[in-house]
Amino acid sequence: MRPVLICAILTVSLALALVATVNHPIPSGLTVVLDFRGAHSDPSIREMESETSNILKTTGLKLDWRLRNEASRETYPDLVVMTFKGSCKFDMSPRVYDEPGPLASTKTTDHQIQSFGQVDCDHVVQSARSAMWGGDFKKADLLVGRALGRVLTHELVHMLTRSADHGREGVFEAALSGKQLISPTLPLAAMDVDRLMSGFESEQ
Numbered sequence: 001m002r003p004v005l006i007c008a009i010l011t012v013s014l015a016l017a018l019v020a021t022v023n024h025p026i027p028s029g030l031t032v033v034l035d036f037r038g039a040h041s042d043p044s045i046r047e048m049e050s051e052t053s054n055i056l057k058t059t060g061l062k063l064d065w066r067l068r069n070e071a072s073r074e075t076y077p078d079l080v081v082m083t084f085k086g087s088c089k090f091d092m093s094p095r096v097y098d099e100p101g102p103l104a105s106t107k108t109t110d111h112q113i114q115s116f117g118q119v120d121c122d123h124v125v126q127s128a129r130s131a132m133w134g135g136d137f138k139k140a141d142l143l144v145g146r147a148l149g150r151v152l153t154h155e156l157v158h159m160l161t162r163s164a165d166h167g168r169e170g171v172f173e174a175a176l177s178g179k180q181l182i183s184p185t186l187p188l189a190a191m192d193v194d195r196l197m198s199g200f201e202s203e204q
């Protein structure tokens with residue numbers, strides 16, 4: 001199966017109730033608000049959070065997770081909002097895409113990357129499932145969570161670097177296959193860790 005473009009940068013006008021910003025200099029912590037619009041499974045979401053935190057560990061960035069309804073009652077200095085459309089739950093029946101779009105997107109206004117993104121859960125689940133075989137199906141929830149974590153990490157790097165550029169290897173490549181989404185590890189390439197770290201430093 002061909003690698004799927006992982007994300008698109010979408011131009012939007014900002015008329016959103018929750019204001020999300022990443023202030024610079026970037027602190028050691030970032031709050032990630034999760035807004036699920038469809039079905040999701042707790043084991044998959046826990047795995048997504050753990051995979052994302054693990055991949056970004058090398059940058060020193062610590063993530064704090066909130067659901068959308070919790071976040072509206074509090075304020076956070078550094079916040080991104082990720083919306084999950086479709087079903088983030090594993091299911092066996094393949095969905096056919098006539099025109100497969102990206103797995104996720106990050107929004108821009110006036111050519112500026114914003115701290116809002118969207119994950120197409122049905123598409124991520126379908127891509128992860130396409131690479132599963134044998135015993136993988138027994139841990140499908142975990143593998144879907146891992147795939148979601150990698151897609152989410154990719155979008156967070158766009159938001160943190162405020163750049164639409166991509167890396168040459170690892171989780172920040174422009175396109176990722178189902179196999180890459182569920183393989184035991186898919187790190188952030190050293191070049192992209194540097195990109196993040198220098199981004200942090202140059203703003204300080």
Ligand SMILES: [Zn+2]
Nearest residue numbers: 006007154174
């Ligand atoms: Zn991308």
